[in-house]
Amino acid sequence: MKSIWVNSIRTPFVLTFLLLMLKMMLFRHFIFDNVQLTGLLADAAALLTLLCVFELAVPARWKPLGHGIVNAIVSVSLFAATVYFSYYGTVPIYTALYGLDQVGQIQDSVEASIQASYYLLLVDVVALAIVGLWSLVKGTRLFAKHPIARPENVLISLVAFAVISGGFIRYNHDIPNELVQAESLGFLNYEITAGYKASRNGSVSVEAFAEIAALHEDLEKSFATSHGGATKGNGDTPALFGTAKGKNVILIQMEAFQNFAIHLSVDGQAVTPNLNALIDDSLYFPRFFQTIGQGNTSDAEFMSNASIYPTGVIAMSTGYGDREIPSMPRMLAQDDYVSNTFHINDVSFWDRNQLYPALGFTRYYDRPSFNNDKFNAFGASDMELYRVGLEKLKAFHDANTPFYAQFVTASSHHPFKVPKDLQRMKMPEALEGTQLGNYLISLNYTDYALGEFIHNLKANGMWDDTVLVAYGDHFGLQPKDNDPAWVSEQLGITYDEHVSRFNIPLIIRVPGVKGEMKEQVGGQVDIVPTLANLLGVNIKKRGYLAFGHDLLNVEHNVVGMRYYLPTGSFFNNDILFVPGKGFDDGTAIDLKTLQQVTDFSKYRNDYEYMLSLLKLSDQYAQSLPER
Structure with a gap:
C-alpha cells in the first residue's frame, strides 16, 4: 500500500x-x-x-x-x-x-x-x-x-x-x-x-454614439431628480462661466502626490510651501480623489483631458490609443489653441506615442527634448522639465497664440530617491531612511521645482494670462510599507488606509478669481467639465460627452473608483463606499470623521447610478472612431 x-x-x-x-x-x-x-x-x-x-x-x-x-x-x-x-x-x-x-x-x-x-x-x-x-x-x-x-x-x-x-x-x-x-x-x-x-x-459601433449620449442624458436627469437637483442654480448661466475665456492653460500632473502633504510640517519644515502659497490665491479642492485604472499615470492624463472613466481592464493608452478621443485639446483647437504636453520619459512608455495623438495634442516633448541630469531612474528632473516647457510656451505667449499645456512630473516617483545634494528637507531620526521620509523629501522637491516654474512664469509676464491647474495622479505611499496608525503617529494626522491613500489635491488658479477652499468632492474625471466652464466652453454644444461634473456647479457629486478598489466603489459628498458581493454587504467610511458608517442604505441610488455611469462610459469609449 x-x-x-x-x-x-x-x-x-x-x-x-x-x-x-x-x-x-x-x-x-x-x-x-x-x-x-x-x-x-x-x-x-x-x-x-x-x-x-x-x-x-x-x-x-x-x-x-x-x-x-x-x-x-x-x-x-x-x-x-x-x-x-x-x-x-x-x-x-x-x-x-x-x-x-x-x-x-x-x-x-x-x-x-x-x-x-x-x-x-x-x-x-x-x-x-x-x-x-x-x-x-x-x-x-x-x-x-x-x-x-x-x-x-x-x-x-x-x-x-x-x-x-x-x-x-x-x-x-x-x-x-x-x-x-x-x-x-x-x-x-x-x-x-x-x-x-x-x-x-467587444467594440460598439460608431452609430451607437447618439444612443449612448441619450442614455447618459437620461441617467443624469434621473440622478439629479433623485437628489432634488444635483446641480446648482436653475438653468441660468453657471457660476464662473467664461471667467477665464481666452486664457492660456497649464495642467501640472504631480507624480504620486497625496493631499495629506498639503500644509503639513515636519520638525517645523513645511513640506509644500509653494503649493501652500498657491492655494491662498486659488480654488482648492481638498476632497479630491484619484479615479485611475490599470494605466496609472497615463490613465490620469487620459481622464484629466477627456472626462471618460478608464475601463479598469487595460491602460487606456494601450487599449484606445488608436481612437480619436474627444478631449480638451480638441475642443480648444476650435478656438485656435495649440496644445503641447511635456514628459521627461520616452514617449513609448505606456504607449504615450499613441495616447497623445489620440487626445489631439499638437505636439509632445519627451526624453530627447531634455538634458538628462540623472535625477532618478526616469532621467531628467522636474526643474529640467519646466525649463524646456517654459521656453516653448514663452514663444507662444510672445506670438499671442493661446496655448494648452500639460506637464507630467516624475521627480516624486516611487521609490522616492532624491539625490542627496538636491534634498531640501531633513527628516527626523524616526523617519530617516523610511519610505515615508523619502516620500516627503521627494514631494518637497516637486513643490520646490513648481515654485520656481511659477516664479519664472511671473518673471516672463505670463502669469496673469494663465490658468494653472495642479493635481495628483495617484497615491504614493505603499500600504505594505506604511501602517496607517504608524503614519498617523509620525505625522500627527489621521491617515486612513483608503480615504487618505486615494485623496489627491486639486488646485485651480484663475487670474482675477479670489482664492477659496471648496469642500465639494471630486475626481480626475471632473477636471474637464470644471475647466471648460471656466473657459466658457459648452461641452454639449460641441458634441462631446463628459462623465464627470463641473465642480463649481454641482450640489451632489458621485465619483466612481475601480481597479484600486472594486467596481461599484464611489466617493460622494459624505462617504467612501466599497461594495462586498453587492451593495448590502459593503462598507462605508465617513469622509470627515474617517469612521465607519453602519447605516448607508440611503446611498443605494448612488451605487446604482455609478454602476450605470461606468457601463455607459465604457460603451462610449468603445464607440469612439479609429483615427
Whole structure:
C-alpha cells in the first residue's frame, strides 16, 4: 500500500497538482490574508481541468517535462500576480501582460515591491529543474514507472472538473467586486472570467454614439431628480462661466502626490510651501480623489483631458490609443489653441506615442527634448522639465497664440530617491531612511521645482494670462510599507488606509478669481467639465460627452473608483463606499470623521447610478472612431 502511495505521489500529474495547490494556498495567504475552503475547491477544479488537458495532449515520454512546464508557468504567474498586488493592491488579469515592456523602466519600483517570502512560490521550480537535469545527466528516472491512465478516463475527469469549474464561474461571474470575485473563483477561474467578459464587451459601433449620449442624458436627469437637483442654480448661466475665456492653460500632473502633504510640517519644515502659497490665491479642492485604472499615470492624463472613466481592464493608452478621443485639446483647437504636453520619459512608455495623438495634442516633448541630469531612474528632473516647457510656451505667449499645456512630473516617483545634494528637507531620526521620509523629501522637491516654474512664469509676464491647474495622479505611499496608525503617529494626522491613500489635491488658479477652499468632492474625471466652464466652453454644444461634473456647479457629486478598489466603489459628498458581493454587504467610511458608517442604505441610488455611469462610459469609449 505504501509503495502505491509513494509511486502515485511521484507521478508528474499528482506531484504537479499537489505543489500547485500548496502555492494556491500561499497565494491566498499573500493576497487575501486567509485560505478559504470553497475558494480552494475552485482552485482545485481549475487546476485539475488544466492538468487533464495536458495529460491528454502530451505523449507519455514527455509528460514529466510537460507538467514541469505547467508548474513553472503557473508558479511564475502567481509570483508576478503577488508582486503586482503588493504594488497596485489589485489582482491583475491577463491584460496586464500588455504592460510587460514597461517593467524595465520601473525596475526600482518593482524590486522594492518584492518580499523574500514571495520566492516560496518559485523554490520548487528551481529545485525540480536542478533534479531533472541531474537525473538526465546520470541517466536515472525522476518519476516512477506507472500505468498510463486510459484516455477515456482522463477525458471523463476533464469534463467533470470543467463542469465543476464552470459552476464556480457561473455562480460568481456577476460579482462587481473584483477582489471578492477573485477570492471566490480562484486565480485561474478569475482569469478565464476576465477573458470571457472581454469577449462579450467587444467594440460598439460608431452609430451607437447618439444612443449612448441619450442614455447618459437620461441617467443624469434621473440622478439629479433623485437628489432634488444635483446641480446648482436653475438653468441660468453657471457660476464662473467664461471667467477665464481666452486664457492660456497649464495642467501640472504631480507624480504620486497625496493631499495629506498639503500644509503639513515636519520638525517645523513645511513640506509644500509653494503649493501652500498657491492655494491662498486659488480654488482648492481638498476632497479630491484619484479615479485611475490599470494605466496609472497615463490613465490620469487620459481622464484629466477627456472626462471618460478608464475601463479598469487595460491602460487606456494601450487599449484606445488608436481612437480619436474627444478631449480638451480638441475642443480648444476650435478656438485656435495649440496644445503641447511635456514628459521627461520616452514617449513609448505606456504607449504615450499613441495616447497623445489620440487626445489631439499638437505636439509632445519627451526624453530627447531634455538634458538628462540623472535625477532618478526616469532621467531628467522636474526643474529640467519646466525649463524646456517654459521656453516653448514663452514663444507662444510672445506670438499671442493661446496655448494648452500639460506637464507630467516624475521627480516624486516611487521609490522616492532624491539625490542627496538636491534634498531640501531633513527628516527626523524616526523617519530617516523610511519610505515615508523619502516620500516627503521627494514631494518637497516637486513643490520646490513648481515654485520656481511659477516664479519664472511671473518673471516672463505670463502669469496673469494663465490658468494653472495642479493635481495628483495617484497615491504614493505603499500600504505594505506604511501602517496607517504608524503614519498617523509620525505625522500627527489621521491617515486612513483608503480615504487618505486615494485623496489627491486639486488646485485651480484663475487670474482675477479670489482664492477659496471648496469642500465639494471630486475626481480626475471632473477636471474637464470644471475647466471648460471656466473657459466658457459648452461641452454639449460641441458634441462631446463628459462623465464627470463641473465642480463649481454641482450640489451632489458621485465619483466612481475601480481597479484600486472594486467596481461599484464611489466617493460622494459624505462617504467612501466599497461594495462586498453587492451593495448590502459593503462598507462605508465617513469622509470627515474617517469612521465607519453602519447605516448607508440611503446611498443605494448612488451605487446604482455609478454602476450605470461606468457601463455607459465604457460603451462610449468603445464607440469612439479609429483615427
